[in-house]
Amino acid sequence: MDVHSRLESVFRDVFDDDGLQIHAAMSAPDIEAWDSLAHINLMMRIEDTFGVHFTNAELGGFANVGELERFLAERSTAGA
Amino acid sequence: VIVVDSGPGVRRDLVAEADALRAGGDAVGALGLYTAAAAEYENPPAALCVKLARIYHRLGSLADAHQWVMRVVDGGDDFVSWQAAAAVLGACADESWSAARHARVAVLGSYTTTQFVPLLQLAARRVGVALDTYECAYGQYRQEILDPASSLYRFGPDFIVLMVHERELDLPAISETPDQEIERELARWTTLWDVAAQHSTARVVQCLFAPPSVEPLGHLAARLTGSRQHMLHALNLRLGDAAGNRVSVVDCARLASRVGLEHWFDARYWHLAKHAVAPAMQPLLARHTAAVLAAELGLTRKCLVLDLDNTLWGGVVGEDGAGGVQIGGTAVGEAFADFQQTLLDYKRKGLLLAICSKNNLADAREPFETRPDMRLSLGDFACFVADWRPKAEQVNDVAHQLDLGLDSLVFVDDNPAERELIRQSLPEVEVLTLPDEPAQFSVALAEHPLLETRALTAEDAQRAGQYAARARILASREAATSLDAFHRSLEMEAVVAPFTDADLPRIAQLISKSNQFNLTTRRHSVQRLEEFRQDPHCVHFSLRLRDRFTDHGLVSVLIALQRGTALDIDTWLMSCRVIGRTVEAAMFGELCHAAERRGCDRIDGTYIRSSKNGMVADLFERFGFERARGGDEAVVRWEYDLSDHGSIASPFIQTGSAVDMNDGRS
Secondary structure (H helix, E strand, O other): OOHHHHHHHHHHHHOOOOOOOOOOOOOHHHHHOOOOOHHHHHHHHHHHHHHHOHHHHHHHHHOOOOHHHHHHHHHHOOOO | OOOOOOOOOOOOOHHHHHHHHHHHHHHHHHHHHHHHHOOOOOOHHHHHHHHHHHHHHHHHOOHHHHHHHHHHOOOOOOHHHHHHHHHHHHHHOOOOOOEEEEEEEEEEOOOOOOOOOHHHHHHHHHHEEEEEEEEEEOOOOOHHHOOHHHHHHHHHHOOEEEOOOOOHHHOOOOOHHHHHHHHHHHHHHHHHHHHHHHOOOOEEEEOOOOOOOOOOHHHHHHOOOEEEHHHHHHHHHHHHHHOOOOOEEEHHHHHHHHHHHHHHHHHHHHHOOOOOHHHHHHHHHHEEEEEEHHHHOOOOOOOOOOOOOOOOOEHHHHHHHHOOOOOOOOOHHHHHHHHHHHHHHHHHOOEEEEEEEEHHHHHHHHHHHHHOOOOOOOOHHHHHHHHHOHHHEEEEEEEEHHHHOOOHEEOOOOHHHHHHHHHOOOOEEOOOOOOOHHHHHHHHHHHHOOOOOOOOOHHHHHOOOHHHHHHHHOOOOHHOOOOOHHHOOOOOEEEEEEOOOHHHHHHHHHHHHHHHHHOOOOOOOOHHHHHHHEEHHHHHHHHEEEEEOEEEEEEEEEEEEEEOOOEEEEEEEOOOOOOOOOOOHHHHHHHHHHHHOOOOOOOEEEEEEEOHHHOOOOHHHOOOOEEEEOOOOOOOEEEEEEEHHHHOOOOOOEEEEEEEOOOOOO
């Protein structure tokens, strides 16, 4: 699976929504349940799934899904 | 972290296939595949259990959903899966899922506990306790305990859990007078216990303090009685002494050292969201807190029902003979001897030990009589069943002989098939999932949530009740315990200033994020804020707060617009870090001054209800505002007549202005 699909399945799992489709411009205000609590769940699940470790700045810092995807594409080491 | 998989590895393919079916709308098909995947494990991973819980919940099979929610807890300390399971549990709050006990638990934190509370509910369910929970606003534990009229006491808790962390302690890096520092901190906490006992019947559960992983004094800290590290260890010991039988503790220092201080505290989550315990470690903390609650509620299991071959010794006595089984001597034999020693310690703290073995009785007894390295002896067992009946019958026999219910037993057997049989045929019996490695048996036992001990003797346990009663009739130590005294002791200072370029990013951040103390929840853009600054009819200011311990930084923001001789509050919010510090009174005082300087005689306020700002619904009323005509329950308008009421100020906060206020320019 590519980064996009893997990330999408993480989103679907965390937000418990099988119909959720992510896109590059998407950010927290676009998903009703994406509050600061859900954000922590999301970031932790992404760390596990992609085998990455976010820095302090990165944990709160991605502007949107596109930026996150680019980061994961560059840094991801875990196999699908 | 104890996860034992008896299965042959992760069946990702099956799970991925099931995910695809589910996404395509075939819930029943997905359920079949998830179930097949789960069948590969004795304790399926938490993430898989959640998928099953969610799908059963969606299909309306709530009993099955409940079962899988419970299994999440045994499926590993996976924070995100636990959160998801807790959400399913919450969604079924109205279901009559049976629980052995109900308890009202107030969680009072010095750090963010919002995500911990659902985990605690989940972990408590696992040990048979249904919780009603109350959570204080961020960092409000002292105010809530000291104020007899607080919502804490209105909640009527059975337990008050003090989820506090070491940064909360007023201990300097080095002290000339460490004993005094320790006494003062000890008194601060025990006073809270006493006050809680005066105002409620709740049992206090105090978290001890995990030390920080960074020690600037290095190894020198260990040699200096005045080092913070030294004082912190001493304080933990003193708190434990003082707790005695009247207060329960959760020994976070031990939990943290077990997992490693660097894992226990993750600075990233402290900076991001003020989590003093790393989210990944919160399931562990929840399990242990639930275990302490379960012990207080009398749910601790009374008897360990033990297998013999490959559980208490290596090998099979019926084949290897009493002289051939491994106990002591070899590496494997030492591991079994060590486990026996652990069991002996459990017996000493009050658990009964029983044997339940498929062996000839004489064979089963012989190693105890002939092998000198055996730590346990026949006299240690309350009951010794060895015959060829099925294990379920033997376990029933043990319960009968000891006159115990099946719900008093924990079954300990190295054979996964026997464990599965007991799980299915005697569901009341707790079954310990023993790892394959005998050297880890003791760890598995230590992690079982229903083997926590409340007190060593019945008298000790009874004394606990007496302590609570005595504490309640203690005269109130007025000077040390009142909320006023607490506020004064903080030596709070505030600086109020109109919006500046330098502050604008922080102001914009508060405006975009504050939910709880936010009267109107208007999310103004930075550009809009610039417009306010240019508008001569606008009063805008922020407040910085510092106290004896901390500089809290910029924590509150207010924007009001002048309309004739009235100032209309457009935005008023405060960071939840400083709720309960009377900052709101200081802010309102500043607004009154600004209104007076502008010649206004009235202040108008608006409360716009959101899903999260219930805590300020009565704020205007508390300051003496009167409800204005118009509006409805969702948007309530308020008026404050300055000529009638005059201005208000916080008696506890010294307020100064950094710059001239931006008023009188109209």
